Amino acid sequence: MRKTYFAAVYCSFLILALYHQVCSAGFTELAGDLPRVLSSDKSPYIVVADIYVPAGRLVRIEPGVTVLFKNFTGMHITGVLHVNGLEDSPVVFSSENDYLANPGSTRNPTPYDWNGIYIHKDGFGTDLKNFQIKYSVKGILSDTKYIRIINGVFIENGRANLTIEGSEMQVVAGEEFGYDVSVKDAKADGIPLNFLSDPAAPKRNIMRYSGLSVFAGGTVLGVVSSVNLRTSFLRMQYISDVSNEEMLKNENSAVWKDTEKQYKQYLARTIVGFSAFLAGSVMFTWSFTY
Known part of the structure; x- marks a missing residue:
């Protein structure tokens, strides 16, 4: 009886390991601090633990990149993130269960699948263009209003789509949304007027x-x-x-x-x-x- 039990446990672990390998096949794994560029030739990416844009670093995401998140993972930004999607080649942030982005998924995606994108107060200057964010808990939560969003699409996010400095934005799910802040406001708050420029340019x-x-x-x-x-x-x-x-x-x-x-x-x-x-x-x- 004990032999049968241990054999069953062993087989279960083996099946889980094989499942993980199959699901991760063809993906570039991400965890911790991000590299300076997420390139389309290494897409799709799979986030296996929280990822970070650290202070003092600019991270660029190229058009057409797909970033899939495992449960309970998310992105934290204390540096600057530039998402450079195009209208016909958007950047996608979604759940690993999203079968449109991950044809190998055996589960249906649902809201609350992953945590979302958290822009900390020092992450001002983050610039997001032509992107989709799907099946997260909070969508984008930003502690600073000094960000820019162009043609952002929010789909099936659980608690919120976009929250900026504690205020939830009125976003229509599935439709393009834009957000910008005036230079006048930046000047009044002592934010550098070139806060949306590329510091590495x-x-x-x-x-x-x-x-x-x-x-x-x-x-x-x-x-x-x-x-x-x-x-x-x-x-x-x-x-x-x-x-x-x-x-x-x-x-x-x-x-x-x-x-x-x-x-x-x-x-x-x-x-x-x-x-x-x-x-x-x-x-x-x-x-x-x-």
Whole structure:
């Protein structure tokens, strides 16, 4: 009897483990502090424990990203979150049971499935565009009014859809909703007037345009130098050809040395040029990652 009991318990744990693996297959797991970018190529994401946008960090979510939450999990924002959804490619925050976002779900989604998004008072500047938030307890709960919402859609949330500084907003479920605050209010409360701007934008622009400049300069230098390199190489072959009536008798002649010197110079410039080309490409590409 005891053997049968332990076998049943063991099988139950095994089934649960297999179920977890199947349900998590194809998902990128999230827990704790978020990376600076949630990219569409790693979507969908599954939140297995509370996630955080920590103070001093800007987190960007790319268009088309889906973030699914397990029961009793949510998002806390003390830094800045930018949700960059598009009209035809919104960002989705929903329950792991949402079969529209998770075809592998075997349960029906319901309100109260997950906690929601909590924007703390220091999270001002959070900017949410073209997104859906579904099946949570509180939708979005913000302790600061200095946020912006463009085309937010709230569906089947339990206790509330959107609450800002203790006041519940009149949101029609399933319809687009927008919220903004005036610069005048921000100035009166001592909030920086650029609170909705991207704090990483200046560094990103410097990196991006510097990369373009290095890329362009390296390309020109590499192409011009490689053409001259080929010319000097052919010249070296010409003056070294034993069948040439005007060949130089040895490699110590001034003409041969001068040609060899030019060849080495153009070779070095070609290497520098195409190295700059690669470095500029890396800088330009990297500027899109933060």
